[in-house]
Amino acid sequence: MEEFKDDIELVKSNINSYPDFPKSGILFRDIFSIFNNPKAAKVLDSVLLRYVKKIVPQTDVVVALESRGFLFGPTLALEMGVPFVPVRKKGKLPGIVYQKSYALEYGTDILEIQASSIQRGQKVLIVDDLIATGGTLEASCQLVRQCGGEVLQCLVVMELQDLKGKEKVSAQVESFIKF
Numbered sequence: 001m002e003e004f005k006d007d008i009e010l011v012k013s014n015i016n017s018y019p020d021f022p023k024s025g026i027l028f029r030d031i032f033s034i035f036n037n038p039k040a041a042k043v044l045d046s047v048l049l050r051y052v053k054k055i056v057p058q059t060d061v062v063v064a065l066e067s068r069g070f071l072f073g074p075t076l077a078l079e080m081g082v083p084f085v086p087v088r089k090k091g092k093l094p095g096i097v098y099q100k101s102y103a104l105e106y107g108t109d110i111l112e113i114q115a116s117s118i119q120r121g122q123k124v125l126i127v128d129d130l131i132a133t134g135g136t137l138e139a140s141c142q143l144v145r146q147c148g149g150e151v152l153q154c155l156v157v158m159e160l161q162d163l164k165g166k167e168k169v170s171a172q173v174e175s176f177i178k179f
């Protein structure tokens with residue numbers, strides 16, 4: 001991670017934080033603010049790609065999580081030349097789906113994946129903007145495995161360390177920015 005330090009500092013300085021959103025007591029870290037500064041967005045894209053090429057080059061499939069994971073997953077998959085697969089909230093994906101209920105920092109929900117989206121044995125990188133309690137990533141790991149995929153690693157831009165979300169996830173989780 002040392003080689004990305006300066007780039008990460010630039011990205012971090014472009015993340016806006018909002019107290020008491022969407023609920024009282026939550027300090028909301030807004031990933032969209034990075035995209036107000038094209039330089040910061042480009043730097044982040046480059047950090048993600050360099051990291052993946054170096055650490056998990058064997059990735060067969062990139063999975064990203066609705067909705068903020070979609071800011072990074074499809075681009076990364078295109079750049080790596082591998083398929084992109086979405087995990088979405090309940091009722092949005094057509095065809096046969098697997099589903100998993102989960103809890104997150106400010107509520108509960110159900111996630112789904114298309115059953116035929118991953119081939120047995122494929123190595124999967126899961127991408128999202130942020131880990132808070134880890135509920136979303138853990139549900140996604142379980143969905144990928146239900147499809148027959150092997151979770152190589154979860155990669156997030158931000159980690160809310162106090163919530164200890166990594167402890168809930170049954171795969172390695174890497175984050176660039178710690179709050």
Ligand SMILES: O=P(O)(O)OC[C@H]1O[C@H](OP(=O)(O)OP(=O)(O)O)[C@H](O)[C@@H]1O
Nearest residue numbers: 066067068104105131132133134135136
């Ligand atoms: O670690 P957790 O406690 O599970 O929380 C992290 C998740 O919460 C946010 O998504 P959210 O469900 O708010 O959906 P959105 O991306 O559609 O806004 C965020 O983008 C992560 O996916």
Ligand SMILES: Nc1ncnc2[nH]cnc12
Nearest residue numbers: 026027028029105130132
């Ligand atoms: N504090 C937070 N900021 C942004 N997204 C989140 N998802 C869960 N907790 C969050």
